[in-house]
Amino acid sequence: MASIPVIEAEVDFHVDGAGKPYKTWYTIFGTFPxxxxxxxxVCVHGGPGVPHDCLLAIQNLYTTHTIPVIMYDQLGCGRSTHLPEKKGDNDFWTIELFLLELDNLLAHLGIQNDYALLGQSWGGQVAAEHAVRQPKGLKSLVIANSPASMPSYVAAIQELLNEMPPDTQATLRKHEADGTLDTAEYQQARMQYFAxxxxxVSPPPPELMACFVALKQDPTVNHTINGPYVFKRIGPRGTWSIVDRISKINAPTLLISGKYDGVPASTMQPFFDRIDKVKWVTFAESSHFPHMExxxxxxxxxxxxxxxx
Incomplete structure (x- = not known):
């Protein structure tokens, strides 16, 4: 099998008041244009605050369908500019910031008039927010493993927690309540839930483990927007919902989920109910990362x- 051509580069990203441009790192798999x-x-990774590595399996779309695949590291993670000094700055780390970054990348690549967009997990929220603005160049949309409402998501994952073995439940609840998230006991129980x-997939793919390592090395974005917990959200993302705006999405849309997804189907249902041209595929052997599973x-x-x- 022939190797996939790969380009790696950076684009300046200007943010008001920053005093200097930040850098958004990106990579292109396949001949482009x-x-x-x-x-x-264009693929928008999850997290927030973990790099594009979790999506690397999608690069093979070029091999199977000759579709060029563009990935990037969002501001604050991976090979893009890190800003640890802005940890806890809710006024800076807004979804609007990431929408501007996406628009900046599209314009830099000259594809703002003709592109497809895939967002996975947190990236699906960014992609959905982008799509409700009805950009003329967005020709198709993929929302993968992503809720339409964070309050409904937090409620739904309590049910998943309730299905775990009683001792695992107790461990997770105790340490999240106490804030003792660095203990070996909590980490082991969390990995049982993640599995x-x-x-x-066992053992987890290296690209997924790389994301966990990156998050531990710099939790700035994730802990500001989400908070450090699994089963609750204390950052501004906790109140996010796009349910009442979903009907504005006019691009043909594919929804992707896993049967065992940590983002339960009920939290994606509003996308299916309110988008005019929509298809939903659930992968029977997958959870949150069907592209790996x-x-x-x-x-x-x-x-x-x-x-x-």
């Missing part, structure tokens, strides 16, 4: 959708 005029797919509802089937579904839209 496509000599056949094939629309590129069921985040990634069912069922990669061949995932690429078949994703490539088929993008080829038709």
């Amino acid at each position: 496509s000599p056949n005029g094939i629309r590129p797919l 069921k509802h985040m990634c069912r 069922e990669p061949e089937e995932f690429l078949k579904v994703l490539g088929g959708f993008l080829s038709l839209n």
Whole structure:
């Protein structure tokens, strides 16, 4: 199998009051622009505050469907500019910031008039917020493993917690209540939950482990927007909801979830109910990362959708 051409580069990202431009690092898998005029797919990773590594399996879409795939590290993580001095700054780390960063990248690449967009987990929230603004260049949208409302998500994952073994439940509840999140006992219980509802591949893929390492090294963005917990949200993301604006999404949309997803289906249902042109695929052997858990089937579904839209 021929290797995939890869480009890595940076783009300046100007933020009001920053005094200097920040850097958004990005990579392109495949020949870009496509000599056949094939629309590129831009991928928005989750977290927030973890790098694009979690999405690396999607690069193989170029091999299967010759679709160029663009990934980037959002501000504050990966190879983009880190800003640890802004930890806890809710006025800085807004979803609007990440929307501006996405727009800046699209314009830099010259694809703002013709692109497909995939957002996974937190990235799905960014992608949905982008889509409700009805950008003319957005030709197709993929929302993967992402809730339409964070309050409904927090409520739904309590049910997942209730399904865990009683001793695991007790450990997770105790340490989240006490704030003792660095204990070995809590970390072990959390990984038991993750093995069921985040990634069912054992051992976890290296690219997923790289994201956990990156998050531990610099939790600035994640702990500001989310807070450090699994089963509650204390940051500004905790009140986020797009339910009453979903109907503004006018791009053909593919919803992706896993049967055992840590983002339960009930939290994605509003997207299916309120988007006019929408398809929903649930992967039977997957949880939160179907592109890692069922990669061949995932690429078949994703490539088929993008080829038709």
